[in-house]
Amino acid sequence: MNDIINVESLTKVYGSFKGAKEVHALQGVDLTVSRGEFIGIMGPSGSGKTTLLNILSGIDTATSGKVIIDGKAIDRLKKDELAIFRRKRIGYIFQDFNLLESLTLKENIALPLILDKMPPQEIENRVNELMNFFGISDLAEKYQYHASGGQKQRVAAARALVSDPAVCFADEPTGNLDSKSSANIMEMMTQMNTEKNCTILMVTHDAFAASYCQKIIFIKDGKINIQIQSSGDRKAFFDKILETLSIVGGDKE
Numbered sequence: 346m347n348d349i350i351n352v353e354s355l356t357k358v359y360g361s362f363k364g365a366k367e368v369h370a371l372q373g374v375d376l377t378v379s380r381g382e383f384i385g386i387m388g389p390s391g392s393g394k395t396t397l398l399n400i401l402s403g404i405d406t407a408t409s410g411k412v413i414i415d416g417k418a419i420d421r422l423k424k425d426e427l428a429i430f431r432r433k434r435i436g437y438i439f440q441d442f443n444l445l446e447s448l449t450l451k452e453n454i455a456l457p458l459i460l461d462k463m464p465p466q467e468i469e470n471r472v473n474e475l476m477n478f479f480g481i482s483d484l485a486e487k488y489q490y491h492a493s494g495g496q497k498q499r500v501a502a503a504r505a506l507v508s509d510p511a512v513c514f515a516d517e518p519t520g521n522l523d524s525k526s527s528a529n530i531m532e533m534m535t536q537m538n539t540e541k542n543c544t545i546l547m548v549t550h551d552a553f554a555a556s557y558c559q560k561i562i563f564i565k566d567g568k569i570n571i572q573i574q575s576s577g578d579r580k581a582f583f584d585k586i587l588e589t590l591s592i593v594g595g596d597k598e
C-alpha cells in the first residue's frame with residue numbers, strides 16, 4: 346500500500362452545542378497522499394487548514410468522514426491507542442516551536458522516546474544522530490531561551506523526527522522566522538523529505554516556503570479548491586503559486 350493518507354468526505358463542525366453559532370470548518374475534503382510526498386497547504390485565513398492538519402494528526406476529531414493514516418483508521422482508535430500511534434507514527438512541527446522550557450534542547454528531542462521507554466543507549470544514539478543531521482549538536486545542553494528562532498525550529502524538527510514517523514505535519518513552520526531562517530528551515534524540510542524519507546504536509550501562507558513543496562493544495566471555505574504540481578524548477582513553481590494565489594486568495598488578510 347503506497348498511500349500514507351487517505352481521507353474521504355471529511356467534515357468538521359465547531360460549536361454545535363449550547364446554542365453557539367455553528368462553524369462548518371471542513372465541508373467534504375477528499376485527499377490521498379502517497380508515501381514520500383512533500384505537500385503544501387495554502388488558503389485564506391479561516392479556510393480550515395489548521396483544522397485539517399489537526400484532524401489528520403489525531404489532535405482533533407472529525408465530525409464525519411474517513412481518515413486513514415499509515416493504514417490505520419485513526420478515528421476508530423481508543424484514546425490510549427491514539428496517543429501511542431501519534432507518538433510513534435506522527436511528527437508535528439508548530440509555528441511557535443512548542444518546546445518545554447524546563448528541559449534542555451536535547452531532552453526536548455528525546456522526550457517522545459523517553460515516554461516510549463526506549464533503552465537509554467538507543468535514545469542517546471538517535472538524538473545525537475539527529476542533532477548532527479540538523480547541525481544543532483552544540484546546543485544539546487542549552488535551554489530554549491539560549492536559542493534563536495531558527496535553532497528552536499531545528500530542535501522542534503529533530504523532536505518531530507526522533508520516533509521515525511511515517512508522516513510529519515507542519516503548521517506554518519516559518520511563520521515566526523525572518524526570511525533567512527525561513528530559507529534555512531525550508532532547506533531542512535527538503536532534507537527531511539529526501540534524506541529521511543519523511544512524507545510532509547505543511548501549511549504555509551508564504552509562497553517562498555511553499556515553492557519548496559512538490560505539490561500545493563489550495564483550500565477555500567473548508568474544501569479543496571485546486572492543486573498544482575511543481576515541475577522541479579523552484580523559481581517557476583514560485584511564480585505559479587503567486588499566480589494561483591492571486592486567483593484563489595490565500596494571504597493572511
Ligand SMILES: Nc1ncnc2c1ncn2[C@@H]1O[C@H](COP(=O)(O)OP(=O)(O)OP(=O)(O)O)[C@@H](O)[C@H]1O
Nearest residue numbers: 359360368370388389390391392393394395396397
Ligand atoms: N476550536 C474552535 N472552535 C470554534 N471554531 C473554530 C475552532 N477552531 C477553528 N474554528 C473556526 O473554524 C474555521 C477554520 O479555522 P482554522 O483554524 O482551521 O483556519 P486556518 O485556515 O488554519 O486559518 P489561519 O490561516 O488563520 O491559521 C474558522 O472559521 C475558525 O474560526
Ligand SMILES: [Mg+2]
Nearest residue numbers: 394395396516
Ligand atoms: Mg491555521
